[in-house]
Amino acid sequence: MIDIYSIYCVSEDLVARNIEGELVIVPLSSGIGDLTSEMYSLNTTGVAIWEKLDGKKDLKNIITQIADEYDTSWDEIKDDVVILITDLVKKGLVTKK
Amino acid sequence: MGEPSISTKNVIEFSNVSVGILIKALTRKKKTIRLKARGISMFPAIRNKDIITIAPLNDYEPETGDIVVCIDKSNQNVVIHRIIKKFENTVKTKGDFCFLSDGIYPLESVTGYILKIENDLKFSYFSINIRYKKLFAFLSRVNVLTFAVRFLKKIYL
Numbered sequence: 310m311i312d313i314y315s316i317y318c319v320s321e322d323l324v325a326r327n328i329e330g331e332l333v334i335v336p337l338s339s340g341i342g343d344l345t346s347e348m349y350s351l352n353t354t355g356v357a358i359w360e361k362l363d364g365k366k367d368l369k370n371i372i373t374q375i376a377d378e379y380d381t382s383w384d385e386i387k388d389d390v391v392i393l394i395t396d397l398v399k400k401g402l403v404t405k406k
Numbered sequence: 407m408g409e410p411s412i413s414t415k416n417v418i419e420f421s422n423v424s425v426g427i428l429i430k431a432l433t434r435k436k437k438t439i440r441l442k443a444r445g446i447s448m449f450p451a452i453r454n455k456d457i458i459t460i461a462p463l464n465d466y467e468p469e470t471g472d473i474v475v476c477i478d479k480s481n482q483n484v485v486i487h488r489i490i491k492k493f494e495n496t497v498k499t500k501g502d503f504c505f506l507s508d509g510i511y512p513l514e515s516v517t518g519y520i521l522k523i524e525n526d527l528k529f530s531y532f533s534i535n536i537r538y539k540k541l542f543a544f545l546s547r548v549n550v551l552t553f554a555v556r557f558l559k560k561i562y563l
Contacts, residue, residue, distance in 0.1 A: 324431045328424045333415055335428060342432035344425070344441045345457055348415040355410035379407040386407070393410040400412070 311391045311398070313372065316406040318364030323402055325359075332356045334402055349400065358393055364406055368394065417442065426477045426484040433462040433475075433517045447501030448473065448487060450555055451533035451542075452523055458486070459522035466519065468497065471539025473520040476511045486520065488539075490547040502533075502546045503555060 311317075319325070322337040334349040335342050351359055357378075361371045368390060376386045397403035417425060425441070432439050439460040443452045451473065452458060460475055468474050470492045476485045476499055485508055487499040497516060500507040523530040533542045545551035 324428070324435060324437070326427050326431050328420065328427055333420075333424075333428070335432065337437060340437060342428070342435075342437045342439045344417045344428060344439060346440075348417065350413050350415045352408070352411045352413075354408050355412055357407075358410055375407075381407050389407075389410050393412065396412055 311368070311394050312405075313368040313387065313391070316364060316367050317362055317394055317398070317403050318406050319359065319362050320402055320404050332359065336401060349402065354389070355393055358390055359397075362403060422484050423482045426482050429460065429475055429484060430477060430517055433460070436462045436464060438462070438521070439518070443486065447503050449503040449559075450527065451488075451502055451530050452486070452520075453525060453527075456530070457524040458520050459524075460486075460518040461521040462518050463516065468492070468513075468516050468519055469539075471541075471543035473534055474499065474516045475518040475520075476508070476515045477517055478511070479515060488543055488546055490543045500546055502542070502551050505549055505552055507547075 323334055324337065324342060325332055325334045332351045334351070335344065357375060358371065361374060372383060372387050372390050375390070376383045394403060398405070429439060441458055441460060443454065443456045443458050446454050468489060470489050473486060473488050474497070476487070478485065485499065487501045487508055489497045490500045490507060491498040495513050496510045497513060498507055498510050520534055523534065532538045542551065
């Protein structure tokens with residue numbers, strides 16, 4: 310369950326790089342960057358959220374910021390952020406601080 | 407603003423340069439890398455699709471005989487070949503299966519070295535073994551390895 314009043318940050322056990330126009334995320338398992346296993350890629354909207362996960366702002370703040378930047382309703386952004394963060398946490402790419 | 411999404415990627419989808427970016431990023435973080443090899447330029451030590459383990463250099467100074475990862479500064483291309491000669495600040499690399507060397511790379515271009523090759527060939531193990539790697543470098547440099555392997559490949563494969 311994602312709590313929007315909590316701070317979430319990008320896991321330290323990964324390497325993320327912009328490659329061929331997308332953000333590619335390589336999870337590190339036991340300190341090894343296994344390029345034979347699955348990696349992940351985020352679309353532009355995903356990247357916009359990912360980049361705000363700085364370990365300082367809670368999700369509520371991030372949602373407000375994105376809603377302002379993209380001139381979209383807060384509730385709509387909240388749903389999108391919660392869905393993405395749920396997925397990222399499940400994959401071990403983001404952790405609750 | 408569209409819906410955010412996360413998708414899975416496979417390294418096969420990436421160009422050589424993109425693989426180089428990931429290798430560089432991981433070795434900078436001092437992480438070991440597992441990667442599926444592409445091509446036959448290091449045949450038979452590394453065959454196409456063999457899984458190789460790349461170690462970051464950390465304090466290790468690559469030496470003659472090591473199979474290393476070089477990233478060409480001019481075009482960012484990745485080459486995983488053997489050092490056939492080491493100079494003070496540069497290395498000369500060559501694929502064991504190639505007749506010509508790649509030329510000279512500055513030591514800074516070497517981002518990692520091959521620690522392990524996952525296949526069932528004893529040859530691969532010996533070719534990176536500390537006792538024999540200099541011999542393999544010599545055989546590769548004088549093209550004996552190249553001729554012998556190409557000859558045997560023609561007969562048996």
